[in-house]
Amino acid sequence: MSGNDTVKTTYREAMRAAIRDAMQRDDRVFLMGEDVGAYGGCFAVSLGLLAEFGPERIRDTPLSESAFVGAGIGAALAGMRPIVEIMTVNFSLLALDQILNNAATLQHMSGGQLNVPLVIRMTTGAGRQLAAQHSHSLEGWYAHIPGIRVLAPATLEDARGMLWTALEDPDPVLIFEHGSLYNMQGTLAADAGAVDISSAVIRRPGADVTVITYGGTLGKTLSAAEELAAGGIEAEVIDLRTLRPLDDATFLASIARTHRAVIVDEGWRSGSLAAEVSARIMEQAFFELDAPVERVCSAEVPMPYARHLEEAALPQPERIIAAVHRVVG
């Protein structure tokens, strides 16, 4: 590590650098999906890669989610390392048969003869006034499924580093990229590379309350923590990073210090990932708790278009602050 050399970049560019790096390192890697080539990716993640790697490895597909996700599974079975891009999580439902019935299942159903080293990337989340068929946060659903790994990169380092590790994984990995993060700017080590995809991390230390989140709500949670600090409450913010398998140990250890927990999750509250984390806390840290666990989730409505309604439906810093006050108070 050279240490101090950094580059200014965005989440989108970090993701593109990760794809380029993977394509250069391993000729089994290729990218396919809707408009990943000539258009440059619907969120411009793959812009320029067609010219660099050609149409065999940057493959535009028809609007056939089930066919091209399943084709990724078949190619992975045959020894390739496909990256499949799905435009948004809502569209991934058209490929749910392949993701659940094949990718997640083939290894077990074949008695261990098969494994599916496939990476599927997709956009998730709201905040851009895209209404009810482009904005949901269904990564918690996917985290329900044994046989797959579910990642939620929330930082530039993870956008740059999770892909390569995911491609080295022998099993299917789903990467959920929150749509509000693509334009996020910052600095990244010039030699940034692969990162671990098994552990949660503490993004901000604090002694008074543990706030657990991931993906698109990490930024809002950190903003809330700064405001709370101004009022004398130090929140420890944990970024789950990997939604399946969940790293219980990191948040349990934090709760053993803070004795209070708030979970922030952009998914709908009922049956959410937040519900799973809350249950694990109750099962494994019940006697550590000084207050009931609080959850800040999305309102249980299809995502509305109007800005004020969308904002009201989503977790916001003020709601996180209010939840923290309830558990600390």
Place this chain on the structure above:
Amino acid sequence: MTRQPVAPRRSSAPRARAKSATPAGAGPQAVAHVGDPEPAHLRDLLGQMVLIRRFEEKCVELYSAGEIRGFVHLYIGEEAVAVGVNAALTPEDSIVSTYREHGHALVRGVPMDSVMAEMYGRATGCSGGRGGSMHLFDVSRRFYGGNAIVGGGLPVAVGLALADRMRGDPRVTACFFGDGAVAEGEFHECLNLAAMWDLPVLFCCENNRYAMGTSVEHEQVQPDLALRAGSYGMPAWPVDGMDVLAVEKAAGHAAEAVRSGGGPHFLELQTYRFRAHSMYDPELYRDKAEVEHWKERDPITMLAGRLRAAGELSDDDLASIEGKVAARIDASVTAARAAPVEPVEDLTRYVYSPRSS
């Protein structure tokens, strides 16, 4: 009355993306006459069909006795399709099959002992007792299941073929599915994608006229399935799926065209399921007379009759085939009954791959 198998024909639809590698006159009628097949080869095909038939009859017996459970979908009546197509493939080719796949697995060479043990849910089963009748796998023979979502195997076959094409491996992926799959979105997505990318897939539609209990006339507004496939710009034609030689010939031609860069091909193999859809089916949806009519074209009886007429199959020959098959089946049952089960401690094995870290 049922639509009778028609003579093979070239799809009237031209290839939308015709390429020079497409062999001229694609269609079985264009195959050069190669003379009558060797009698020994015909007896071998007969033996394979008998093997499937008797294996499944034994499965019925074992199911009735409560020794095997789950869904068991019988292939009886359709044996000529698996045997004929497999005869046209090489060990390097890949197969993706359906939940009615005992026949495909057995003729592919998946050991009968491991198939029977899988029916028993034993550790020695080809899927370690985790798959059962609907999920037979044998990767060493490039047999990729055993897929029980109608249409769900097609995308996987497209992907296997995509990898072969990207690497330049001259391999064919034979993908079996039924007439019911033609109503699924995945069918249309996959034919379009395979044709768009000129992938080496041999689509083998086993049209047994029923999607479980719904007849093809009640599920397809255009029941000419080869015509449907032809609209995706690939050579497609119907084949008499009760005649193993017709299947072998058509599949041989199609597989060769696929292997030599001709892009995907489609065979509508017109066949008939003599038994119920599964062990739970009282067959309320079809006439017994229709079943009896189709049994007159039993693929085993037809081939045996042809061999006998040519003086190439004696009673002793047939008894010898039956005897060997019965002995293999009995041995597989004995082995399966004695085989160990997977320990419950290993319940969650094979969900994720073993990791070094």
